[in-house]
Amino acid sequence: MKSLVIQLARLGDIYQSWPALRALKRRQPAGEIHLLTRPRFAGACEGLTAVDRVHLLPTQQILQPLVSSSISGIEESLEKLRELTSALRSENFDQIVNLSFSPLSSYLVHQIETNGTKIKGYTRFSDGYLRIPDDMSAYFYAQVGPGRPNRFHLCEIFATLLGVDLSPPDWQAPQLPAIDHLGLPGEFVAVHVGASESHKRVTYSKWINILSHLRKLRPVKIALIGGSDEVAIGEQMAAAVPAGELTNLVGRLDLLQTMAVLQRASLLVGPDSAPLHMASLVGVPSLNLSVGELNFWETGPRSPGSVVLPAASEEDLPSDTVADMVARLLQHQRLPFATIQACPGTPSYTGLSRQVGALGTSATQVGAVTDEFAWQLLKAIYQGDPFPPPPDKWFLEGICQLIDVNSFVIETLQAVHEPKDLQTRAGLLDRGEEIIETVAKLVPSLIPAIRWYKTEKVRLGPLPFIELRDRNLAIQKMFQDFLEVYVQPTDFQPSVTKEAP
């Protein structure tokens, strides 16, 4: 089996693809695995022996003619693009798995696929509409990302797309270079001072405060790591701490050397970024300062003993709390109540702050209840788990509204027998969809279900008229089946009796 895996995202996403790629090679040792990635991030493929060949998407070369003043810029750019796509097409891959979930990658897949290529992940139909051929990608489209209720980790999502199960050997360090020349102390904590996106970063002043608090709790040696963009902050931090406490390696290491440093560390402290995922591969626990609009369930650390501290911004991350957590982790002390910790299996984290606890009126507790309900609802819709009891009366009212409008949409569709019937009823059907959208805005707990419904509609391809009508009808009826779960006589009791916020 010859496979092309497309991973056009950043370093961290490539490292999170390693376990699934290794599992694929383990399952198909005689198979050939090709990986398409970007030149800027190709360094994250070093050491990944599961991949037989790495192809690069030469974005700069492709776009260069366009930024010159040449009139023939578009044609030249197209020629360069065609060099890549025809070379990949000539490989005649048995399967293409798109782990990138982007418009760009979807068009590329469609350009590269040949007759008989099995596709997983986003691609396009012949008319240019997005095509989502598999259920895992449909789930991703509907439910994955910051602010959404998904709790499957990206590593597991990638593995599902590649059709493999992960096991512990899929997370292991590659062959790493010697780093004795760096003069690192015997025991140290690695601190990653940067992040690929500014909203995830912790500032210099916050780091200094954290280290200051840590110094009082438990003197520890620090090794700073980071890329060339972070050299300035590394130098500032090195100048601000007592001599001998800190080894500044920012901007001095390549990716494999960074991984080698992490392998020697007792702990990594840092934001959501590539070193966090490197630490997962080398089995070193991390204290993940998950700052910004992120979903740690999807991209958090995986090494046993890792802890996540989520915060909307670094102002919500007290320096003494971070320092205290570092000290506890180093001393293997009991962690505070409701700490989010990595655990085996799926979901990959446990922490009482994310579970349904005693109900009160604080926004945090309401949020925790809403999150938990949304997750249970996802498992019911996608995995056939039992449906959770409705969270409040607003949910049930929303269900009733949806049943009314969906019944109307079904009746309207059933009256469509030829294209002219659709023309006269299109406005009614559009109105029905608008009402469904409005219910989602008014009743957020229904959003996961409505996204599932809308995604099934997006998955419809170019079809003969009657078949398209019938497929639409089937989706409406499937939606109706879900809605009726909550209005049939059951043992459901509302889990809260408070007013919705």
Place this chain on the structure above:
Amino acid sequence: MTTEIEAYLLQALKKLEKASEEIRRTKGYTAEAEELQILIELAKEQVPHEKPCHSTRETR
């Protein structure tokens, strides 16, 4: 990215979108139309604040 390169890219994006519209209007969604779309997406990724959005499209 320099202001000059950004300006060239934004100009290139306009050219590409115009060319893409023209092909779709005259020939439909052809292989060339799709290739132009790839160039559009590549250019969008390079331009700050020009976020390549999710692939949401109308339902059928």
